[in-house]
Amino acid sequence: QVQLVESGGGLVQAGGSLRLSCRASGIIFSAYSMGWYRQAPGKQRELVAGITSGGSTNYADSVKGRFTISRDNAKNTVYLQMNSLKPEDTAVYFCNTRPIRTAYWGQGTQVTVSS
Numbered sequence: 001q002v003q004l005v006e007s008g009g010g011l012v013q014a015g016g017s018l019r020l021s022c023r024a025s026g027i028i029f030s031a032y033s034m035g036w037y038r039q040a041p042g043k044q045r046e047l048v049a050g051i052t053s054g055g056s057t058n059y060a061d062s063v064k065g066r067f068t069i070s071r072d073n074a075k076n077t078v079y080l081q082m083n084s085l086k087p088e089d090t091a092v093y094f095c096n097t098r099p100i101r102t103a104y105w106g107q108g109t110q111v112t113v114s115s
Helices: none
Strands: 003-007 010-013 018-025 033-039 046-051 057-059 067-072 077-082 091-098 109-114
Touching (some): 003 091, 018 033, 018 091, 018 109, 046 067, 046 077, 057 067
Parallel strands (some): 010 109
Antiparallel strands (some): 003 018, 046 057, 067 077, 091 109
16 A cells, blocks of 8 residues: 655745655655645646656756755655745645656645745
8 A cells, every 4th residue: 555645844934944755655665756746725736846766856947946856765755845935835745656646645735835
């Protein structure tokens, strides 16, 4: 049974930082490309950042230079370091594989950035 469990969200002021974690179980984590996704109220879920099994990364234009994705295969965990947060970053953040596997969605973690 595959589980992706996100954590690390919270309420932060604009300009602040948060570090999200996503721990995976039930998969050979090191073999998968992973992604962080977010969904704001009334909007579609979007890809924020991705990392391949080899460590190559890509980012949405809206977060380039502010967010950093990384992974620790020994801990089956993918991270998202978010700096210089803006109110428009407010959303529920999820991790999933790339490509997405619908059955793998977890509960997500809420990030709220106040102005």
